Amino acid sequence: MKTDKMDTLKVGGVPEHFNLPWRLAIEEQLFEASGKSLIWEDQPMGTGQMVKKLESGELDVAVLLTEGITKAILEDGLKAKILQVYVTSPLHWGIHVPFQSDIRTFDDLKDQTFAISRYGSGSHLMTYVKADQEEWDTNTLQFNVIGDVEGGMQSLEKNESQAFLWEKYTTHPYTEKGRCRYIDEVVTPWPCFVIAVREDLCGSEKEFLNEICTIVGKRAFAMKNSENVIELISNRYDLRSGQVANWLIETDWNYDMKSYTEEIENTIHYLVKLGLISKAKVENWESKLFC
Template sequence: MNLVNIGGVPEHFNLAWYLGLKNGDFKAENINLRWHDYFGGTGEMCKGLRNGDIDMAVILTEGIVKDIIAGNPSKIVQVFVKSPLNWGIHVANHSKFKTIDDIKGTRAAISRYGSGSHLMSYVNAENNNWDLEKDLKFEVIKNLEGAVEGLTEDKADYFMWEKFTTKPLVDNGTFRRIGNLPSPWPCFVIAVREEFLKTNLEDVKTILNIVNTTTEEFKDIPSIDRMIANRYEQEIEDVQEWLSLTEWSQKNITKETITKVQNELFALNIIPEKWDYENLVFEL
């Protein structure tokens, strides 16, 4: 049985992988797929791919594009979630800040440099016509738990994370959400180490076929809203709203989307140059 290590955030977007593992779908194809939760998000997964700790990752589009250009020997093989990610912009409940304008020039909590929370801070700054050099400051907090500590103890001032994942923390009064920012492109892609692709191409294709079969039918799974609510400790009405907004994909990322992501990252000085599509994407 072939061992394949895959990483992703422990959030509702990735339930399809858990269901495939629970049902034995990968083992039935002689693949021992091992799922690894990455609480630190995209930056931590990029490190995992670089180090060979994982072979595949379900990862934020902008984060993996940046890291491949920065030397990560991986390729995008498919879009996983084609709808935007709804980033909530949060402050501590006791914070004096009430609006997006109030947090201009203050400290953004980020999981790590190169993470989605880091990169989307730039997008938010650009959208609000901030000075990217003067108005952005960062405090590394590693993960959501670190963000709770950072904001409540005034080590940082605001934090951007997926809206529905942080909703329980808004509901219980830990955070206040002062704004939302949808990502301007499909949010999650599947990336694979190039070395692994060369030697395990058929396994990668099989894995994608299995998860794609699940995502195609995901919204039709009986009581899927209750399953998500129970597993991820969400209110069922929040899950139902999330399901209505979320669309999975079974296709690879387009040249137009790659161009859009790179144009944005280049304009924000996040990447030093723009690469050809073929150097970022592997077409199965």
């Protein structure tokens, strides 16, 4: 059954600097020429929260982690599709521990509990990636679900968890305030963010969805090359200008709507290796994943 055309699309993403191109495009009304409007909704609990909201219909479009949405679609059967890669560079996940603890290295965290926003979230899946890189037995990993970054900080402060993985620039203000301590990082072996949509919109709204991606990509390019970009991001997200400058060097968006099929395939292979996606679910993965 064909879905009726929609006048308004609800878009969700984490309230972090990666998504500033979306916020600017909406504020500047760059989508209005199409006769449609976009409503942005911050999702502080991350990818796991957005997967649930795509499933329930509370969101139409979500900007979320590549590994999380890939697992949700292929392994868990989420009725959603990937439109395209959004941020082409990898994500630098900081590994954080209680400020007063004696923990100095990742190896000190064996048999300890990791705070995660939700099962299937990036904080959950990237713990597996780091543990695998260190040749741990990933079956022994222990988790404590904490909701969002503030929940992660509280969990560390109460020693309910001994480690918490989150994007390292977002957590920098917390480390400066002594709420946690950064000991290491793990970098995603794939482009970090994709744009996903509810499956039923892939037909009725495909043209507009592609237009959205084009507008956001162009706005990202203009933002990155703006003279005042460091000041803009620093003021909006309470980050030091030096931190923003370093982050911009490490970060690129999909400016030209390029396909990253090979990189998505590598993500799938890694998740299968970690036992997070079963081999049987990978058959015909392109038709299952892409809009």
